[in-house]
Each structure stands twice: as structure tokens, then as C-alpha cells.
Amino acid sequence: MKELSPIEWNNFHLKVLDQTLLPFQKKEIICKDYEDVAKAIKEMKLRGAPLIGIVAALAMAMEVKRSGADSYNKLSKVLYKAGDELVKTRPTAVNLKWAVDRMLRIMEMNKERRIESLKDLLIAEANKIYREDLENNKLIGKYGAELIREKDNILTHCNAGALATAGYGTALGVIRAANAGKKKITVYIDETRPYFQGARLTVFEMAEEKIPHYLITDNMAGYFMSKGVINVVVVGADRITAGGDVANKIGTYSLAVLAYANKIPFYVAAPSSTVDFSIKTGDQIPIEMRSEEEVKKIFGHDITLPKTKALHPAFDVTPAKYVSAIITEKGVIRAPYDVNLEKVLKNREAAANL
Ligand code: MRU
Numbered sequence: 001m002k003e004l005s006p007i008e009w010n011n012f013h014l015k016v017l018d019q020t021l022l023p024f025q026k027k028e029i030i031c032k033d034y035e036d037v038a039k040a041i042k043e044m045k046l047r048g049a050p051l052i053g054i055v056a057a058l059a060m061a062m063e064v065k066r067s068g069a070d071s072y073n074k075l076s077k078v079l080y081k082a083g084d085e086l087v088k089t090r091p092t093a094v095n096l097k098w099a100v101d102r103m104l105r106i107m108e109m110n111k112e113r114r115i116e117s118l119k120d121l122l123i124a125e126a127n128k129i130y131r132e133d134l135e136n137n138k139l140i141g142k143y144g145a146e147l148i149r150e151k152d153n154i155l156t157h158c159n160a161g162a163l164a165t166a167g168y169g170t171a172l173g174v175i176r177a178a179n180a181g182k183k184k185i186t187v188y189i190d191e192t193r194p195y196f197q198g199a200r201l202t203v204f205e206m207a208e209e210k211i212p213h214y215l216i217t218d219n220m221a222g223y224f225m226s227k228g229v230i231n232v233v234v235v236g237a238d239r240i241t242a243g244g245d246v247a248n249k250i251g252t253y254s255l256a257v258l259a260y261a262n263k264i265p266f267y268v269a270a271p272s273s274t275v276d277f278s279i280k281t282g283d284q285i286p287i288e289m290r291s292e293e294e295v296k297k298i299f300g301h302d303i304t305l306p307k308t309k310a311l312h313p314a315f316d317v318t319p320a321k322y323v324s325a326i327i328t329e330k331g332v333i334r335a336p337y338d339v340n341l342e343k344v345l346k347n348r349e350a351a352a353n354l
Contacts, residue, residue, distance in 0.1 A: 004162040004208060006046055009058055009130065011123065012065060016055075018045045019163060023204035033066060034059040034082040041089040041096075044195065048164020049238040049274055050137075053095030054130050056086040060103045061126035064119045072111045075118065079107060091286040092247055092315045093238040094276045099129055133166035136271040136329035137173040144174030144234065144269050144327040145181050152178070153230050155188040155221060158249035159201035160236025160269065170269040171234045172205060174327060179211045187213040188230055190221060192249060194295045194312060218251050225262040233259045237270040237326075244320030244337025245282030250313055256322035265324040272328050272345045280338070282317035290314045 008015035014031040020043065021027050029045060031037045037059035041052050063082045069075035083100040090096065106125045110118050148154065154175055161172030168176060178185050187206055192198035199215055206213040216224065224230045233255055239247040246252070246268050259266040279285065292310035296303060304310070326333045326341070333340045 003167050004205060005167045006048075006051060006163045007055060007058075007166075009127075011127075012062070014055060014058055014062070016040055016046050017163075019047060019201060020045055022163070023200055023207075031055075031059070032062070034063050034086060037062075038085050038089050041086070047197070048159065048161075049093035049095045049236070050133050050165040050170070050271060051163075052090060052093055053099035053273065054133055054166055056083075056096050057099040057103050057126040057129040059086060060100070061123045064122045070115055072115065072118065075115065076107060076111075079104060079122075090288055092288045093274075095238075095271075095273050098273045102129065130166055133271065134168060137165055137168040137170055138177075139329040140170050140269050140271065140327050141168060141173035141177030143329075143332050144267065145177035145183070147265070147267060147325065147327070147332065148174065148178040148181075148183055148185060148232065151184045151186075152232050153186045153188060153224075154178075155190065155224070155230045155233045155255070156202060157190040157198065157218075157233075157235050157252055157255055158192045159197040159205070161202055161205045163201050163205065164236065169205070170236045170271065170327075171267075172202065174234050174267070174269050175206075175211065176209070179209070185212070187211060188221075188224060189213055189215050190218045190251065190255075191215060192251065193218055194298075195314075196298075197249065218254075221255055222258045225258050225264055231264055233264060233266045234327075235266075235268055237268050237274050238315055239285050240268070240270060240275045240326065240341075241279050241282055241285065241320075242275070242277045242338060242341060243280045243282075244323060244326065244335065244341060245285070246318045246320070246323055246326075247282065247285045247287070247315050248318065250316050253316040253318045253322075256318040260322050266318075266322055267325050267327055268318075268323055269327040272330060275328075275341055275345055277342070277346070282319060285315075285317055287316070288314040 067078040161169035190198045290312045295310040
């Protein structure tokens with residue numbers, strides 16, 4: 001079966017599977033420039049921290065091709081403008097700024113090169129960011145599957161799967177690897193109000209691969225944990241601080257506290273590009289506030305009085321103390337996170353013995 005991928009890139013245009021229509025329709029849109037990509041990110045036609053980083057880099061590669069810039073100054077003007085606009089689309093997922101900064105750094109570090117050679121280098125870098133993500137997810141899956149026991153019932157929240165990355169997924173990468181390892185797992189999927197990434201996207205991925213699963217509403221998680229049905233939680237992340245606090249889809253913090261109270265391991269799966277070493281604690285993470293309409297309507301139908309005031313923080317922060325381990329492409333990292341994240345991700349010390 002062809003591996004699910006949310007995008008197709010032909011080095012000119014970006015074909016995007018419109019995730020607002022899944023799982024009921026498989027429709028693709030074509031993005032021809034960074035404005036198209038920025039619009040698709042804002043409208044959640046594509047979403048997920050690693051994926052919005054990847055498409056930002058590919059959008060900058062599109063601008064390199066389209067720009068016709070014949071000097072470093074002209075090219076740098078084009079790319080800084082595109083980068084700024086892309087970073088403004090959504091504030092919480094650090095992967096977006098990480099990818100834009102990586103592209104701009106490559107440009108600055110090679111400003112002496114002939115312009116055509118610099119352009120080739122930038123396009124190659126964007127492709128590298130895209131390719132690396134899939135490789136990283138396979139490693140995250142491999143390391144994470146070692147934490148999963150035979151017949152585990154795994155709860156996951158939102159969609160941290162192939163649809164949120166270059167493919168395979170982070171949290172769903174762990175689930176895919178455990179399933180491939182014949183661990184006879186069953187997945188419990190939070191519907192993930194208000195945007196239903198769980199009910200629409202994660203169910204879609206699990207059904208496509210025939211991995212056993214149940215859909216539950218977000219407020220059922222505590223019940224199934226207290227009954228000893230759910231025995232491990234695996235989620236993704238949008239930003240992890242140097243101290244190990246984790247921002248992820250709204251509702252994740254509640255799950256972490258429930259897991260802690262029920263002595264259930266709570267794992268976070270994320271590539272190292274999701275770790276923001278510039279901030280120590282979660283209160284410094286910008287939380288996206290999205291439209292209240294996304295709370296008050298389901299598929300365009302009012303579920304409350306139209307004049308009702310609603311609030312919609314799209315992410316929350318789980319303090320490090322509730323996180324049993326962080327699963328990265330460099331291995332499984334445990335507390336104290338302020339020491340071990342640095343050790344493993346910065347000093348390249350092997351995670352195995354931590
Ligand atoms: O608003 P979304 O759908 O972009 O939120 C996505 C999540 O919270 C994911 O769990 C996170 O980005 C990790 S994706 C591998």
C-alpha cells in the first residue's frame with residue numbers, strides 16, 4: 001500500500017491534500033507560491049507542526065525559482081518577505097520558524113556564492129528538510145515502539161500522523177511501528193474537538209492501514225483510564241521548551257494530568273526541530289487563539305445560540321512533570337529534561353543510557 005502523504009512536491013508546485021475535507025473527500029489543491037501556501041496553512045487545509053515547517057521551506061524554494069533574482073540582495077529581499085509572511089500564519093508550532101530560519105541561515109552563510117549556485121543550494125536545502133522529516137519519523141517510530149507492550153491500548157489525541165508530517169507520523173509513527181512489530185495494539189482516538197483532527201484524520205489513517213481502533217469523545221478518556229482500559233498515552237507536540245514543557249493540541253494537558261493520576265505512562269513523540277531551546281518554561285509559548293465559530297459550529301451547523309460567546313485556544317501546555325518521556329529521532333529522553341534534552345539534542349550524546 002502506497003504510504004500516505006499529505007503533499008506532493010515536484011520542485012515547482014506543491015500539491016496539497018485538503019485536510020478540511022477529509023475523511024469524506026480526497027481533493028487536492030495546487031499551491032504555486034508562498035501566498036498560496038500561507039493561505040493553506042491559515043485555513044488548516046494542511047496542518048501539524050512538522051508539516052507546516054516543511055511546506056514553509058518548500059514555499060521559499062518556490063520563491064527562489066519564481067523570483068528571477070540576479071543578485072544576493074534581490075534574492076534575500078524576496079526570501080525574507082516570504083519567510084516573514086509564512087511565520088505569521090500560526091504562532092505555536094516552532095517548526096515553522098525553525099524551517100524558515102534554516103533556509104535564511106543557508107542563504108546568509110553562502111552569500112558569496114554565484115547566484116545560480118546559491119539558488120540550487122536553497123532548493124536542495126528545502127528538499128533536505130522534507131526528506132529528513134520522513135527519516136526522523138521512522139526513527140521516532142522505532143524508538144517509541146520499544147516502549148509499547150504487547151496488547152497495549154494506546155490513547156492518542158489530535159492527529160500526529162502522516163497527515164501532519166512528511167509521512168508516517170510522530171505519535172502515529174510509534175503506533176505504526178508497534179503494529180508492524182505485531183504487538184497486537186488497539187488505538188483509542190480522542191475526537192479532538194473543536195476541529196476533530198482525531199475523528200476525521202487519525203481515524204482515516206488507522207482505517208486505511210487496518211490498525212484496530214476506537215473513536216472516543218475527549219471527555220471519555222478519564223473513564224477509560226480509571227477502568228484500566230487505556231494503559232499508555234502517546235501524543236505529538238508543537239513546541240517543547242528547554243525545560244521539557246510541551247505545547248500540543250488543546251486537551252493534551254488534561255490527558256497528561258489524568259494519566260498521571262492513573263499512573264499511566266504519557267509519552268510525547270516529536271522530532272528535535274520541535275524543541276525550542278530559546279525558552280525554558282511553557283508560559284512563554286505563544287498560544288494560537290482561533291475563531292470562536294470553530295467552536296460554535298460543526299460542519300457549518302450551529303450547535304449553540306448564534307450570539308453565544310465562545311473561546312478557542314488551539315493549544316495548551318503540559319508541564320514537564322507530567323511527561324514520562326520524549327521520543328525523538330535521536331532516542332528516548334527522560335527527566336530531568338533541562339539536562340537531558342541539551343545532552344542528547346545538542347551534545348549528540350547517545351540517549352540510550354539516559
Ligand atoms: O492545529 P493542528 O491540527 O495543527 O494541531 C496539530 C497538533 O497539535 C499535533 O499534535 C502536533 O502538531 C504534532 S503533529 C506531528
